[in-house]
Amino acid sequence: MEAAFTLTIGVLTACGLFLLLRARTFTVVLGLTLLSYAVTLFLLSMGRLVTGRPPVIVEGAQYADPVPQALVLTAIVISFAMTAFAIVLSLRSLGLSGTDHVDGVERP
Amino acid sequence: MTVTHALLLPLLVPMFAGAWLAMMPARRQRWQRSVSVGASLALLPIAVGLLCVADTGAIPVVAMGNWPAPFGIVLQLDRLGALMLVLTAVLAVAASVHASCGDARLGRHFDALFQFQLMGLNGAFLAGDLFNLFVFFEILLIASYALLVHGGGPRRIVPGLHYVLINLAGSSFFLIAIGILYGLTGTLNMADMGVRLQGLDASSLPLAIAAGVMLQLVFLLKAAAFPLYFWLPRAYAGATPSVAALFAIMTKVGVYAVLRTQALIFNLDAGPLAGFMHDWLWWLALLTMVIGAVGALAAHEVRVLTGYLVLTSVGLLLAGTSLQTYEAWAAVLYYLPSTTLCTAALFLLAGALDTRHDPVDPALERPVGKAGGRVVRRPGMRLEGALFLVAIVTAIGLPPMSGFLGKAMMLRATMGPSAAAAWSVILGSSLLLLIAASRTGSRQVWSAPYVRHGVRSPRRGVVLRRWKLTCAMFLLAGNVALVLFAAPVERYVDATAGQLSDVAAYREAVLHTPPAKEADR
Numbered sequence: 338m339e340a341a342f343t344l345t346i347g348v349l350t351a352c353g354l355f356l357l358l359r360a361r362t363f364t365v366v367l368g369l370t371l372l373s374y375a376v377t378l379f380l381l382s383m384g385r386l387v388t389g390r391p392p393v394i395v396e397g398a399q400y401a402d403p404v405p406q407a408l409v410l411t412a413i414v415i416s417f418a419m420t421a422f423a424i425v426l427s428l429r430s431l432g433l434s435g436t437d438h439v440d441g442v443e444r445p
Numbered sequence: 446m447t448v449t450h451a452l453l454l455p456l457l458v459p460m461f462a463g464a465w466l467a468m469m470p471a472r473r474q475r476w477q478r479s480v481s482v483g484a485s486l487a488l489l490p491i492a493v494g495l496l497c498v499a500d501t502g503a504i505p506v507v508a509m510g511n512w513p514a515p516f517g518i519v520l521q522l523d524r525l526g527a528l529m530l531v532l533t534a535v536l537a538v539a540a541s542v543h544a545s546c547g548d549a550r551l552g553r554h555f556d557a558l559f560q561f562q563l564m565g566l567n568g569a570f571l572a573g574d575l576f577n578l579f580v581f582f583e584i585l586l587i588a589s590y591a592l593l594v595h596g597g598g599p600r601r602i603v604p605g606l607h608y609v610l611i612n613l614a615g616s617s618f619f620l621i622a623i624g625i626l627y628g629l630t631g632t633l634n635m636a637d638m639g640v641r642l643q644g645l646d647a648s649s650l651p652l653a654i655a656a657g658v659m660l661q662l663v664f665l666l667k668a669a670a671f672p673l674y675f676w677l678p679r680a681y682a683g684a685t686p687s688v689a690a691l692f693a694i695m696t697k698v699g700v701y702a703v704l705r706t707q708a709l710i711f712n713l714d715a716g717p718l719a720g721f722m723h724d725w726l727w728w729l730a731l732l733t734m735v736i737g738a739v740g741a742l743a744a745h746e747v748r749v750l751t752g753y754l755v756l757t758s759v760g761l762l763l764a765g766t767s768l769q770t771y772e773a774w775a776a777v778l779y780y781l782p783s784t785t786l787c788t789a790a791l792f793l794l795a796g797a798l799d800t801r802h803d804p805v806d807p808a809l810e811r812p813v814g815k816a817g818g819r820v821v822r823r824p825g826m827r828l829e830g831a832l833f834l835v836a837i838v839t840a841i842g843l844p845p846m847s848g849f850l851g852k853a854m855m856l857r858a859t860m861g862p863s864a865a866a867a868w869s870v871i872l873g874s875s876l877l878l879l880i881a882a883s884r885t886g887s888r889q890v891w892s893a894p895y896v897r898h899g900v901r902s903p904r905r906g907v908v909l910r911r912w913k914l915t916c917a918m919f920l921l922a923g924n925v926a927l928v929l930f931a932a933p934v935e936r937y938v939d940a941t942a943g944q945l946s947d948v949a950a951y952r953e954a955v956l957h958t959p960p961a962k963e964a965d966r
Contacts, residue, residue, distance in 0.1 A: 344577055357614060365610055372617045381620060383628035408576060414765035415583050419613050426606050433599045
């Protein structure tokens with residue numbers, strides 16, 4: 338499981354960063370989304386990858402670390418809202434400049 | 446309700462004011478302005494009161510929900526945080542009064558966003574826990590995204606888009622760094638993290654350094670240090686003057702975070718992690734100063750010039766921070782309020798001085814068409830010019846203003862092996878800034894013709910102009926006060942630097958404060 342998990346985070350981060358460096362707003366927003374998925378998975382794994390542990394405290398049992406889950410929840414909310422904002426801003430930029438280039442100017 | 450609970454006020458006042466303003470119908474313009482200015486004014490006595498509490502040397506800690514420190518979330522107040530709170534409150538008063546003279550009407554929800562921005566700023570200065578710092582950073586950033594594009598137009602939207610995208614990427618890296626540090630230490634409290642990193646085994650050291658570097662890079666992005674500054678000049682030049690004035694503190698939040706994490710997590714007695722960024726930060730800071738000064742030479746307008754002045758001051762502050770000596774930190778803490786106040790005043794004045802300015806409020810001021818558009822000098826630029834002179838002298842660091850004292854303290858702190866590089870960069874950049882500022886200043890204040898703007902109700906226009914200038918004067922009065930009361934201020938910043946170096950006392954206060962008893966609550 339560890340290998341698959343690590344590979345997923347790695348591929349998502351790499352794709353996210355690659356798309357983030359593109360010059361069109363759509364791909365940049367897509368890149369940000371992938372990057373935030375990768376971050377979410379990464380934070381989750383910081384509570385160590387284990388199975389079969391109770392999520393809340395049970396007498397005499399080792400329970401799952403609740404802190405990363407709280408962090409992930411906050412991170413998801415923030416990144417979701419910000420993706421929406423970035424999309425609206427990109428549309429506004431497209432409407433004002435007539436191009437979806439991130440600089441607002443078409444460069445050949 | 447005890448004295449320590451007053452720590453929550455800088456968060457609660459803007460939060461409730463912001464929520465109230467967001468619900469208020471948009472046509473209640475006057476009510477919105479009153480609530481916004483009133484909430485900002487209320488912050489000032491609160492912040493000054495907290496400064497007095499912090500000045501006793503005590504570190505009040507509030508544990509949220511009464512969960513003790515390493516497990517629950519704590520807010521703490523020390524001298525550094527109190528200094529930043531007062532600075533924020535002063536800027537908030539000036540910016541909100543200035544905004545109510547026209548800028549706030551350019552778009553919707555200005556006042557609510559302004560209050561949420563204040564809440565984020567205040568929270569960042571009070572947070573004692575790394576994830577909470579992230580959350581407050583996000584609050585202030587989310588508000589700043591909307592404030593930056595306030596008023597719309599391509600001059601704001603495109604730089605605003607850059608600002609949003611780069612900060613969103615930065616937030617992702619912030620989370621990754623927090624995740625690694627949590628995975629290594631099992632705690633998010635900054636004081637506790639510092640303790641646990643000392644006992645780190647050698648195999649996980651590279652991971653800790655990677656996380657630390659990532660964390661510092663995120664803060665340097667907010668502070669606009671050398672390779673990460675490209676978003677700043679255009680964004681600040683495009684923003685409305687009131688917003689730009691408040692944003693004068695945004696880069697300082699980055700400097701604050703670097704200082705705080707260096708003092709608490711990566712401090713000198715942290716063993717293998719001690720000063721791991723020191724050399725890098727030092728050279729990046731010097732490069733930032735050089736770039737800022739060169740950029741200022743190319744600036745044609747006061748607002749662009751001020752953007753580069755902010756950049757140069759960030760370089761100086763980061764250079765002092767990276768030295769990690771008691772003297773340098775005291776110099777940083779004296780120079781920080783000085784430069785923040787004068788650049789904020791310059792942003793306010795830029796609205797009046799720059800020729801290419803927006804039609805501020807269609808109801809009050811409109812550009813006269815070609816028929817009546819005789820190119821004449823706008824009347825009464827003398828006061829603006831005089832204030833510009835005071836502000837720019839402070840920003841460059843010429844005597845007798847506070848910028849000079851700050852730079853002199855910094856020069857004294859950089860004596861020793863690093864003197865050759867530091868002195869030449871600090872003095873050289875000041876010279877370049879002087880040349881740039883005299884050129885831009887004389888062009889904008891003396892020689893440039895101004896398109897006259899027809900004012901429908903001249904008396905209202907005069908009153909508004911007076912209020913706007915009063916805001917700039919208020920900020921500059923802060924600079925003058927920093928000179929007049931230099932001795933008490935220096936005593937305070939010395940004590941602050943001492944408190945920052947004394948990590949043991951800080952840890953004792955944060956980690957060993959007993960939870961409040963039932964009767965106290």
